[in-house]
Amino acid sequence: MNTDSLPQEIQQLVKNNQYKHEHFQDLIRDGGYMPPNEELIIDAITALSMGKNILLKGPTGAGKTKFAETLSSLFQQPMFSVNCSVDLDAESLMGFKTLSYENDKQTIDFVPGPVTNSMKHGTFLYIDEINMAKPETLPLINGVLDYRRTITNPFTNEIITAQEQFGVIAAINEGYIGTVPLNEALKNRFIVIDVPYIQGDQLKQLISNSTKLEDETLINLFVTLSKDLITAVEQGKLSEDAASIRALLDACDLTTFIPPKRAILRAIVDKLDEDREKAFVQNLADTLFD
Incomplete structure (x- = not known):
């Protein structure tokens, strides 16, 4: 080739x-x-x-x-x-x-x-x-x-x-x-x-291009959530599943119809096995989203 x-x-x-x-x-x-x-x-x-x-x-x-x-x-x-x-x-x-x-x-x-x-x-x-x-x-x-x-x-x-x-x-x-x-x-x-995780402006662009979410404020909050999740994975506090970009995009899509914290629960939190990790991610969501 x-x-x-x-x-x-x-x-x-x-x-x-x-x-x-x-x-x-x-x-x-x-x-x-x-x-x-x-x-x-x-x-x-x-x-x-x-x-x-x-x-x-x-x-x-x-x-x-x-x-x-x-x-x-x-x-x-x-x-x-x-x-x-x-x-x-x-x-x-x-x-x-x-x-x-x-x-x-x-x-x-x-x-x-x-x-x-x-x-x-x-x-x-x-x-x-x-x-x-x-x-x-x-x-x-x-x-x-x-x-x-x-x-x-x-x-x-x-x-x-x-x-x-x-x-x-x-x-x-x-x-x-x-x-x-x-x-x-x-x-x-x-x-x-x-191939590392996409972050920052590139993730913002990916969310805009790949999901139905159009609210810029919410998009920025999801970018921040992703950064916090990736940091927690790097520190050994969470498994890699928690920071999946695919799961984050699913949460963004769901947010166009249901509240963000519930979308995060369905797309990210409920996929985790340990209660400690579930509580950690839920706490991040509560901090970022009203």
């Missing part, structure tokens, strides 16, 4: 290092994600343009999936997705065989999975929560992730070599319940990009 995959207008801005150009920022915004700093988008575009795999690492709700979707939009690339879990197996990655009928005769067809589809069509493959998969499952795609870009389909014995535009974006939530550390062989196949 190279920058020729990017739209002409993006190519020119990238070649001229005009990442702060207003038009470039507008194009990023159209994809749905504004990175906290320009280096994130620069480095991601650079790595993907060079045919590297990228691993988006950050807390839950920080916008990693939106980041991947924005990159897909910038490169004008469709994206097939794998959602990892302990149940992930070869069929979930490669596809499966199924019985069908043709002229009243039974046949066996192969239904391609996301890895097969993305390699054959030359599109992006997005592997979400890659460290939720069992360690013995992912080595199947090691050859897909290195210079070979090749895999033997275990169900058909077909040797698949990825088309030129194929690229891999993965996401990881470290320390999350049910996750396991990535082994070094897998981690070394990625360029790692840390």
Whole structure:
């Protein structure tokens, strides 16, 4: 993959290092994600343009999936997705065989999975929560992730070599319940990009663009709430779930119809497991919102 995959207008801005150009920022915004700093988008575009795999690492709700979707939009690339879990197996990655009928005769067809589809069509493959998969499952795609870009389909014995535009974006939530550390062989196949929470003016803009909330005073209060939650997470007072930007946006949406404190209760507080954390967040909400 190279920058020729990017739209002409993006190519020119990238070649001229005009990442702060207003038009470039507008194009990023159209994809749905504004990175906290320009280096994130620069480095991601650079790595993907060079045919590297990228691993988006950050807390839950920080916008990693939106980041991947924005990159897909910038490169004008469709994206097939794998959602990892302990149940992930070869069929979930490669596809499966199924019985069908043709002229009243039974046949066996192969239904391609996301890895097969993305390699054959030359599109992006997005592997979400890659460290939720069992360690013995992912080595199947090691050859897909290195210079070979090749895999033997275990169900058909077909040797698949990825088309030129194929690229891999993965996401990881470290320390999350049910996750396991990535082994070094897998981690070394990625360029790692840390994705922090969006804060300040960028979060204000995200709320304005992505939710139904229009009241500027309330938007500013939610930005302050987010900052306080992130600080509490960094100090070890709250789990990462409490500071999820996704949950905050849900609360903003609900606030257009119900009182803010009740919206925060439904979208953030009630998702927490510990009564201590629930009380902490509720206290922050009581302090900020009448």
